[in-house]
Amino acid sequence: xxxxxxxxxxxxxxxxxxxxxxxxxxxxxxxxxxxxxxxxxxxxxxxxxxxxxxxxxxxxxxxxxxxxxxxxxxxxxxxxxxxxxxxxxxxxxxxxxxxxxxxxxxxxxxxxxxxxxxxxxxxxxxxxxxxxxxxxxxxxxxxxxxxxxxxxxxxxxxxxxxxxxxxxxxxxxxxxxxxxxxxxxx
Amino acid sequence: xxxxxxxxxxxxxxxxxxxxxxxxxxxxxxxxxxxxxxxxxxxxxxxxxxxxxxxxxxxxxxxxxxxxxxxxxxxxxxxxxxxxxxxxxxxxxxxxxxxxxxxxxxxxxxxxxxxxxxxxxxxxxxxxxxxxxxxxxxxxxxxxxxxxxxxxxxxxxxxxxxxxxxxxxxxxxxxxxxxxxxxxxxxxxxx
Numbered sequence: 542x543x544x545x546x547x548x549x550x551x552x553x554x555x556x557x558x559x560x561x562x563x564x565x566x567x568x569x570x571x572x573x574x575x576x577x578x579x580x581x582x583x584x585x586x587x588x589x590x591x592x593x594x595x596x597x598x599x600x601x602x603x604x605x606x607x608x609x610x611x612x613x614x615x616x617x618x619x620x621x622x623x624x625x626x627x628x629x630x631x632x633x634x635x636x637x638x639x640x641x642x643x644x645x646x647x648x649x650x651x652x653x654x655x656x657x658x659x660x661x662x663x664x665x666x667x668x669x670x671x672x673x674x675x676x677x678x679x680x681x682x683x684x685x686x687x688x689x690x691x692x693x694x695x696x697x698x699x700x701x702x703x704x705x706x707x708x709x710x711x712x713x714x715x716x717x718x719x720x721x722x723x724x725x726x727x
Numbered sequence: 728x729x730x731x732x733x734x735x736x737x738x739x740x741x742x743x744x745x746x747x748x749x750x751x752x753x754x755x756x757x758x759x760x761x762x763x764x765x766x767x768x769x770x771x772x773x774x775x776x777x778x779x780x781x782x783x784x785x786x787x788x789x790x791x792x793x794x795x796x797x798x799x800x801x802x803x804x805x806x807x808x809x810x811x812x813x814x815x816x817x818x819x820x821x822x823x824x825x826x827x828x829x830x831x832x833x834x835x836x837x838x839x840x841x842x843x844x845x846x847x848x849x850x851x852x853x854x855x856x857x858x859x860x861x862x863x864x865x866x867x868x869x870x871x872x873x874x875x876x877x878x879x880x881x882x883x884x885x886x887x888x889x890x891x892x893x894x895x896x897x898x899x900x901x902x903x904x905x906x907x908x909x910x911x912x913x914x915x916x917x918x
Contacts, residue, residue, distance in 0.1 A: 556908065557904040560903055561885075561904075564879075564885070564903070566884070566900075598856075599860045599879075610760065613763065613777060616777075617755050617759065617781045618752055620781055621748070621751070621752070621788055622748075624785055625748065
């Protein structure tokens with residue numbers, strides 16, 4: 542910037558078009574109009590000349606050394622890898638370095654299956670089979686003993702019935718004697 | 728790998744979408760300087776610019792499957808960078824002017840050592856001009872600044888700037904004119 546007055550005033554109505562003209566963003570017709578105007582207008586010509594001096598100067602990017610870009614690239618790739626690892630963490634189980642996991646998982650699966658079948662079968666039997674009354678083996682061994690116990694039960698039942706019947710016959714006798722006394726009084 | 732380097736952006740994107748990370752790494756290599764410079768023009772800080780531009784690559788990679796190819800990769804990617812920069816600018820409204828001043832002074836000193844034929848007055852003018860430009864860019868509305876930086880610093884066409892900023896070309900023209908007018912105004916005050 543060698544000039545101490547970097548930008549001159551331009552015609553207001555042309556200012557926007559002059560900026561577009563500088564960037565080469567106006568249409569063919571607009572460009573012709575601007576060029577015709579620039580031929581006759583010193584302030585606008587100075588304005589666009591100053592844009593040509595000023596804008597490329599402020600565009601200058603910070604020059605970074607190659608080592609910066611190498612480091613930048615390495616860091617970015619590393620961040621991308623970390624991102625991938627976080628997102629697809631489960632894939633690490635299937636990497637070739639963990640081949641021992643395959644037989645380990647196989648053995649575990651078989652063990653779980655066996656245990657499951659054992660307990661599962663027991664449960665199935667308990668739920669399906671009806672409960673059977675268990676009779677002592679010594680009784681089942683002799684058929685005559687079983688018949689004896691059964692006849693004993695019948696006898697016990699008969700004696701209980703007789704015991705129940707006895708008080709009823711006493712009450713009937715008592716009622717009959719009372720009826721006889723009343724008849725004599727009358 | 729050498730063959731992949733010759734692939735167009737769209738082809739690299741398609742391969743990245745199929746899970747080929749090395750193809751995305753090539754896109755990183757292709758756009759890292761531009762991404763960094765956009766972020767640097769916004770933040771004026773090397774470390775922040777590096778973080779923001781690297782974050783833009785991460786976001787682009789995370790969303791690469793959503794890129795439908797309706798726009799070019801670079802307009803899609805620039806949009807991510809610019810949005811991150813605008814978010815960052817919103818969160819950190821104030822820039823330490825002292826650091827800008829210091830940067831301008833250091834830059835002036837470096838130039839002076841490099842070119843001893845350059846007169847001290849001209850150095851002072853150049854240093855002050857740079858400081859004014861930096862201040863003007865910092866204080867102008869963020870979208871106006873983004874439009875100016877994308878057109879002036881990155882060389883995107885107005886049509887592409889409009890795509891990146893999801894606005895019309897007319898709006899970008901207005902932003903651009905206002906930005907240049909603001910710069911002109913600040914430099915006229917300097918005189």
